Amino acid sequence: xxxxxxxxxxxxxxxxxxxxxxxxxxxxxxxxxxxxxxxxxxxxxxxxxxxxxxxxxxxxxxxxxxxxxxxxxxxxxxxxxxxxxxxxxxxxxxxxxxxxxxxxxxxxxxxxxxxxxxxxxxxxxxxxxxxxxxxxxxxxxxxxxxxxxxxxxxxxxxxxxxxxxxxxxxxxxxxxxxxxxxxxxxxxxxxxxxxxxxxxxxxxxxxxxx
Numbered sequence: 009x010x011x012x013x014x015x016x017x018x019x020x021x022x023x024x025x026x027x028x029x030x031x032x033x034x035x036x037x038x039x040x041x042x043x044x045x046x047x048x049x050x051x052x053x054x055x056x057x058x059x060x061x062x063x064x065x066x067x068x069x070x071x072x073x074x075x076x077x078x079x080x081x082x083x084x085x086x087x088x089x090x091x092x093x094x095x096x097x098x099x100x101x102x103x104x105x106x107x108x109x110x111x112x113x114x115x116x117x118x119x120x121x122x123x124x125x126x127x128x129x130x131x132x133x134x135x136x137x138x139x140x141x142x143x144x145x146x147x148x149x150x151x152x153x154x155x156x157x158x159x160x161x162x163x164x165x166x167x168x169x170x171x172x173x174x175x176x177x178x179x180x181x182x183x184x185x186x187x188x189x190x191x192x193x194x195x196x197x198x199x200x201x202x203x204x205x206x207x208x209x210x211x212x213x214x215x216x217x218x
Contacts, residue, residue, distance in 0.1 A: 132156045138167035148174040151187045158191060 135156050139149055151174055152167065162170075170190060177186035 132161040132167070134162060134164040135167045137164050138171050142168065142171050142175070144171050144175045145178055147183060148178050151183060151190075155187070155190055 131153070135152060139152070144152075148171065152171060155170070156162075174183065174186055174190070177183045
């Protein structure tokens with residue numbers, strides 16, 4: 009039996025899904041086929057399923073659910089047309105609670121939080137350095153910048169560690185759970201721009217002992 013979902017939790021999941029779809033659209037830009045946009049959403053199935061609390065309507069067969077919800081032709085996502093995917097993404101989000109088929113038309117686009125395309129002036133240079141070095145997927149970049157806005161600056165080494173962990177979670181389809189844990193985890197003692205001397209950790213000292 010699935011656990012009952014509160015109205016607050018349902019709204020929070022919907023907002024997160026909105027951000028995800030918008031990020032996917034913004035990351036790929038307007039020069040994108042519908043099939044390519046479908047593939048980009050398909051690669052996020054694990055994250056989408058996690059956001060929806062295990063509900064598989066969007067997690068397992070996301071494109072089929074979208075086609076059924078809007079009464080679209082079966083080959084809709086094979087179309088060579090190159091629309092801007094962002095309005096379509098917002099329309100998908102607007103129908104998330106009712107993706108059960110029935111041939112409904114897409115609802116009007118609703119404003120959602122767009123993923124930042126570039127660093128904000130008040131951003132963390134150490135984070136930007138880590139992103140430049142690792143170049144993680146866009147969803148990971150969005151998650152890391154959200155953490156920076158919520159928790160403040162960190163050392164480059166800590167951002168690198170977080171970026172590696174986020175990318176790994178993203179590839180496993182568990183980025184949302186990783187994000188929640190990262191926000192709840194206290195920051196390390198490192199300060200921005202300060203690196204611990206090599207060999208200063210207890211483990212390193214233990215190895216150095218004869």
